[in-house]
Amino acid sequence: MFMTLIGSKLLVGFLLLIAIVRFSSKKHLAQLTPIDMVFLLVFGGVVDGSIYDEEISVMEMTVSLLIWVAIASVFEYAMYRSNRLRKWLKGTTTVLIEEGHFHVEAFRKHHLEMEQLRSALRAQGMFSIRDVRNLYIEPDGTFSIQPFARTEPPSAETLGVATEDEPLTYLLISEGSIHSLALQQMKRDERWLLDHLKARGIERAGDVLYAEWSSDGEWLIIPNDSAAPRHEME
Structure with a gap:
């Protein structure tokens, strides 16, 4: 009986989480924001705290999870309506390098090390900071890099070469x-x-x-x- 109760709670938690991911915006798969992390931590905490407690029924756990989902949905809607709240909870894009000039204070604010930056550049096929025209750090912690035109290979259009799109x-x-x-x-x-x-x-x-x-x-x-x-x- 106890194992059946545990299995039922796990199944409910799993199905509810799958439903949330399935019907939520696709952006959650690409960007994990602070509010998403809090949501998942609390969601997991409710399931974890309820699994082995025989005094908490499957229905009580389900209601608790639904209440938390409703609270998170209210915050999500509030962020959609309020630019100030969205910036505070999700963060904004920060310029680290602009037209080849370093924003030193931005590096210090985000506690970025030069070797960390060089590693991010190498991951995108760039091996010198001098080739970076503009560099941004996105709210999810990833880097967006725009190199100087002189470092980019010429395109087929630039060379005047006729090309065809790849077939699907x-x-x-x-x-x-x-x-x-x-x-x-x-x-x-x-x-x-x-x-x-x-x-x-x-x-x-x-x-x-x-x-x-x-x-x-x-x-x-x-x-x-x-x-x-x-x-x-x-």
Whole structure:
């Protein structure tokens, strides 16, 4: 009985958290703000404090979580309506380097070390601070870097070279499983896919490790019994 209670609480907490992530804005996947961290910490604390307490029922834990979600939603809405509150809770973008000139006070405010900056530059393929025209630190702690034009390679447009956009590619089969969503995006069905496989001597999707189709009509197929990919056009 006790284990059933624990399992029920864990399941409720898991489903509720999945629902929140599913129906909240996509930005939460890319940027974790202070209020998001507080929300997750308190959410986890409520679940953790309720799991082993037999006096707290599943319903009581659920209501507590829903109340906390409502409070967090009110703060989220308030931030949306108030620029001042949004800046205070989420922070703002800070200029560290502007037109090649360092904002020393900004570096000190964010406790940034020069080696930390050099590491961030190297991660973006830049190996000297002298190549940085503008540098910003975003509210989530990441760096946005704009190099001087002299350090950037010339583009095809600058060189006057004619180019074509890369075709879209769709993953249709992986490890023998058909990706129905990709077929829907292509406005195709499984029969179309299987017919193309049979035309290439493959009887079923389960015989395919990887199958990719591009919008220019090219197929990339790797059968289970061969490590060599097969490139074919329609």
